[in-house]
Amino acid sequence: MSVDVAAEINFQDQLVVDQNAAAALFMEARTANSWTAEEISDETLKAVYSLTRMGPTAMNIQPLRITWVRSAEARERLVSHMAQGNKGKTLTAPVVAILSYDTQWHEMLSTTAPHAASKASTFADNDALRHSMAEKNAHIQAGYFILAARAAGLAAGPMTGFDTAGVDAEFNADKQCKAFMVVNLGRPNGVIDRERLHRLDSDVATATV
């Protein structure tokens, strides 16, 4: 994208993070379909989670669950449920994360939200509300996760093109967690598959009243 230099300087003046951070998380990061061969350490993945979990959720319910797919055997099982166009990417990514939401988050309220623990039985009785809160808040957390991965120097490739029931049968056999996104992760290799797609102008997507 062409950027007016004066406008860019003015933009940076509005931020409390430096240009490098704004670029790494938002402005220059790209969704990736291929990566360098570098392996991603458990320490890096732990850092991604340590950042992700700090973002706010309703009542602090934190429904997001992450399954890091490392073994060749688990990778094959996951790929078998991916849409055709996603199989190759998920086979070749250095590491893959399955993002799920825990529908039984109310069981942890005494830990996550002691002030609201007395409401646990009300939530226990309302499956629809509990599932809806889990799904919505885990999607908010998916936003944190993608930016956290970038903060740890990873290029993310989020996908929803997979058979969720199949992935749940393989990886969420406890039944209480539901997979909603698969994210390929690795170090950026600089390959640009296509120009960045258009972002909506502020006068299209925002209004002031």
Add this chain to the structure above:
Amino acid sequence: MSVDVAAEINFQDQLVVDQNAAAALFMEARTANSWTAEEISDETLKAVYSLTRMGPTAMNIQPLRITWVRSAEARERLVSHMAQGNKGKTLTAPVVAILSYDTQWHEMLSTTAPHAASKASTFADNDALRHSMAEKNAHIQAGYFILAARAAGLAAGPMTGFDTAGVDAEFNADKQCKAFMVVNLGRPNGVIDRERLHRLDSDVATATV
């Protein structure tokens, strides 16, 4: 939270953003219920949107719509639909954002995703899929938005405790947008209402296969 210094240094080694950025976006930022009296300029809000819009969405559909609530008249209308416990905060925040999702995002596919524009009529015929994609992707974007606000030095107070139908009737009269979150925004005033709530350990929320 007490932090082991050695562990913290090791953690920072995993990141490509500096400690200030990690603190501002994730580690030290807090949900706010009160703010300084400083007014928030249109330029700052524009910077928040400029960051938010860069995060990835499925097919680049970008369903998030933001209504910045500035006038006293609009503020009163919004507050009348907030839950009792949220009215005071929304009355006193320097500026408030209503986040909505646009259910008619397919009408912009020729701009947002030219490669997928031929699918617009398929989406036009499938209200349930279109609404679900809008809601999920706008929640992911809400995650970007909260972190973008923090990157612009704002303390966010996201809330879902309001009458969505009432807010839609007031602010989304075109019917195609649905409000799902209201976010109070202002400069952090350093007031800590309570200790940070517990975040789930990685061995609770993550697993490796």
